[in-house]
Amino acid sequence: MIDYDSFNKISSYLTENGVALLVAEDFEGRRDPTVRFFTNHPGDALAFFATGPEPSILLVPWDINVANQYVKHDEGIDIKIVPYTDFERNPYKALKGAIEILHIQPGSRIEIPPTTSYPSFLRYVDAFPDYDILCREDGSFSILQQRRAVKLYSEVTIYRKAAAITNEVIDALEQEIRNNKFETEADVALFIERQARLRGCEGTGFETLVAGPTRSFGIHAFPAYTGAAFTGPGLSIIDFGLKYEGYTTDVTITVARGPLNRTQERMLTLVEKAYHLAVSMVKYKAATKDVAEAVDKFFEKAKKKMPHALGHGIGLEAHEAPVIRNRSDNDWIFKNGMVFTLEPGLYDPVHGGCRLENDFILVEDDLEQLTNARIIRIDE
Amino acid sequence: MIDYDSFNKISSYLTENGVALLVAEDFEGRRDPTVRFFTNHPGDALAFFATGPEPSILLVPWDINVANQYVKHDEGIDIKIVPYTDFERNPYKALKGAIEILHIQPGSRIEIPPTTSYPSFLRYVDAFPDYDILCREDGSFSILQQRRAVKLYSEVTIYRKAAAITNEVIDALEQEIRNNKFETEADVALFIERQARLRGCEGTGFETLVAGPTRSFGIHAFPAYTGAAFTGPGLSIIDFGLKYEGYTTDVTITVARGPLNRTQERMLTLVEKAYHLAVSMVKYKAATKDVAEAVDKFFEKAKKKMPHALGHGIGLEAHEAPVIRNRSDNDWIFKNGMVFTLEPGLYDPVHGGCRLENDFILVEDDLEQLTNARIIRIDE
Structure with a gap:
């Protein structure tokens, strides 16, 4: 979705910080939802945001036909579109074009993504000696990241719909599992893929992971799913997300x-207890590190170790701010409007793995559970 | 696969260039097959390659259980494994650990990936003042890229198998299409996903694209596939790859x-002619740019424009060296052992799109077609 209020705020921030042009890139291997956030174009494009008295955007899509279908023009932001082929699919030529088209004055500051590689940064500096090229983690992209970590009303509306569809699929999955409809991991994963598309989702938010009893020891099983049996006694993991209007859920059953x-019984009990501990501790203004640390310590007491983070923000990306992990450099605080996962898990090379993951939102200081993933126990 | 001959060659190159330690990273958003290439570990890990009289590797996997399953130890390279949690999942702490474990002497050169962000490069330089940190596009990673562009016998063997499976799936697809078995785009995509897994592939090499007649105007349709009809008159595109032992094919029907x-008839004819033109021009020592330029000019004469590259190398990644496009900075030459796609296409917002893509290998100066994708004509 395009959020004009954010657009104006970011535009003001850039102006105050003397940045005349912001460059965003969304390509294979370097995805950045900033492009979609401001233009609704779903990917494979450069976008240039010019500030000043009349903020405007130059979108440079790889696929002009897709851009013409998706870009929204109708609410007061001037979005120009020029196909990437016009710049020989070369990012430096595209920036040169943007400087001309958007009338960026020599001497201005141009901010490029903090993910820009060191050699590429040097090329930008070389190619644009008349401009001040900024590449920094605490600049405009950090402001955008913080903004995106706290969802707006319009984004929450999308999330409630995405969660409702996810819950329908979880219920349908449980029914099929209890009726022994799935023979292989692939059956499970393709059921989810089909349900996602038929229910109007753009797809899954990441490659669905289905690990039957012989493969659930992996945090993220490799391959993600196979022709191996999903049946038989033991622990199986299903980790998936549904992408709806750009926003993805992320749950694990x-x-x-x-x-x-x-x-195995003890692992299940510990994961359930850790999950409830985490849920009980998430509060407005709590440090995400404190919650993650409490869960790590809970497992430590039981002589277990969780090999991954407790959770993470979700949104246009499957992993975004806030970070919810026990690391000294993590200073994220829970705020109203944040949408995130909590996902304690334990993994054993012999006995398999278990993880329970749901999506939550903090609303008016209260934690609200959006999705209904659960541990499905089947006695046989 | 692990290639010990390459390992030794790279090790010699590093030693000759005074690099004591090479750092590779393979994580979400920053995939690098170097890790798998040398250890067989399939992803989410750091790997440190120490040169010197006894080259050795430190693998730092996110998931120790997956590493213990996949890493191959048995052919003379010493691979140590330490879980990422031991370094608090922090890349700088992991490098500090690698320096200790692999005995890297102060004053040595340490090469980090050329994709390392500018801010991250500065942090490396700050954190390791006693070492010379290299981040360059024309260094060891470029050598690795060039090496990976030319497949070894063992890799070609994998590719012949991957292509054979791909061709079986293409034949099965054509049969299902001619028997009108598919109603929606999702039916087609999930058929491919299932076939991949059941035939022993790790999965698909990238998200399968299935665009029925109303959506084929996009180079890469968005969403990749939907519940929309695949039937009806007009042009439809199916673009998929099968990943077998790490290596992916890439074909378009x-x-x-x-x-x-x-x-529509004219678009099909032009694409077929362009395809045959490209096939006729690929030769040992030919410049890839010349072939791509000839195809671009052919389309230009017909007053059409192809909005993407003519092709690209394939391997452990769906897009890797060589580049096969008409851009002034492209100086790749066709060499024996290169495995790559040729994929001319045309797209029209009203009449839809068509693309024909197959995988080829250059063997003993001759072009050999590995896959059998085609334009499937159905008269109704």
Whole structure:
């Protein structure tokens, strides 16, 4: 979605900081939702945001036909579109074009993404000696990241719809599982893919992970799903997200099919307890690190170790701000409007893995659970 | 696969260039097959390659269980494995650990990936004042890229198998299409996904694109596939790749269902002619730019424009060296052992799109077609 209020705020921020032009890139291997956030164009494009008295955008899409279909022009932001082929699909030539088209004066500051490689940064500096090229992590992109971590009303509306569809799919999945409809991991994953598309989603937010009892020991099983059996006793993991109007959910179901051994039962109990501990601790203004640390310590007491973060923000990307992990450099605080996962898990090379992951939003200081993933116990 | 001959060559190159340690990163948003190339670990890891009289590798995987399953130890390279959690999932702490574990002497040169961001490069330089940090596009990673562009016998063997499976799936697809088995784009895409897994592939090499007649105008349709009809007259595009032991194929089928109008017929004819022109021009030592330029000029004469490159190398990544496009900075030459796509296409917002893409290998100066994608014409 395009958010004009944010556009104006960012535009003001840039003006105040003396940045005349912001460059965003969204290509394979270097995805950046900034482009979609401001233009609704879904990917493979450069976008140039010019500030000043009349902010405007130059979108340089790889595919002009897709851009003409998706870009929204109708609410007061001037979005010009020039196909990337006009600049020989060369980012430096595109920037040169943007400087001309958007009338960026020599001596101005131009901010490029903080992910720009060191050699590429040097080329920008070389190619534009009359401009001040900024490449920094604490600049405009950090402001955009912080802004995107706190969802607006319009984004929350999309999330409620995305979560409702996700919950329908979770219910349908449980029914199929209990009726023994799935033989292989591929059956499960393709059921989810089909449900996503038929229910109007753009797709899945990331490659669906389905790991039957012999493969659930991996945090993210490799391959993501196979022709291996999904049936049989033990622990299985299903991790998926549905992408709706650009925004993705992210949930994990563990299927615990009996008979389980004591180690497996204990892993399930510990993960459930860790999950409830995390849910009880998330509060407005709490530090995300404190919650993650409490869960790590809970597992440590049980002589277990969780090999990944407790959770993460979700949005136009499957992993975005806030970070929810126990690392000294993490200073994120829970704020109203944040949408994020909590996903404690334990993994054992012999006994398999279990993870319980749901999506939450903090609203008026209260934690609200958006999705209904669960541990599905089947006694056999 | 792990290639020990390459390992030794790279190791010698590094030693000759005074590089004591090479750092590779393979994480979400920053994929680098170097890690898999040398360790067989399929992803989410840091890897440190130490040169000197006894080259050795430190692999730092996010998921120790997956690493223990995949890493191959048995052919003379010492691969140590330390889980990323031991370094608090922090790349700088991991490098500090690697320097200790691999005994890298102060004053040595350490090469980090050329994709390292400018801010991150500065942090490396700050954090390791006793070492010479190199971040360059014409260094070890360029050598690795050139090496990976020319496949070894063992890699070609994998490719022949991957192509054989791909051709089986193409044949099965054509049969299903001619028997009108597919109603929606999702039906087609999920058929391919299922076939991939059931035939022992790791999955698809990229998100399968299926665009029915109303959506084929996009080079890469967005969303990649939907619940929209795949049936009906006009042009449809199916673009997919199968990933086998890490290596991906990449093919595109156009389904042309009659009655077609004159514009659509002309587009098909032009794309077929362009395809044959390209095939006829690829030769040992030919410049890839010359072939791409000839195709661009052919389309120009017909007052059409192809909005993308003519082709690209394939391998552990869906897009890798060589580049096959008409851009002044492209100086790639066709060499024996290169595996690549040729994929001319035309796209019209009203009449739809068509593309024909196959995978080729240059063997003993001759071009050999590995895959059998085609334009499937159906008269109705």
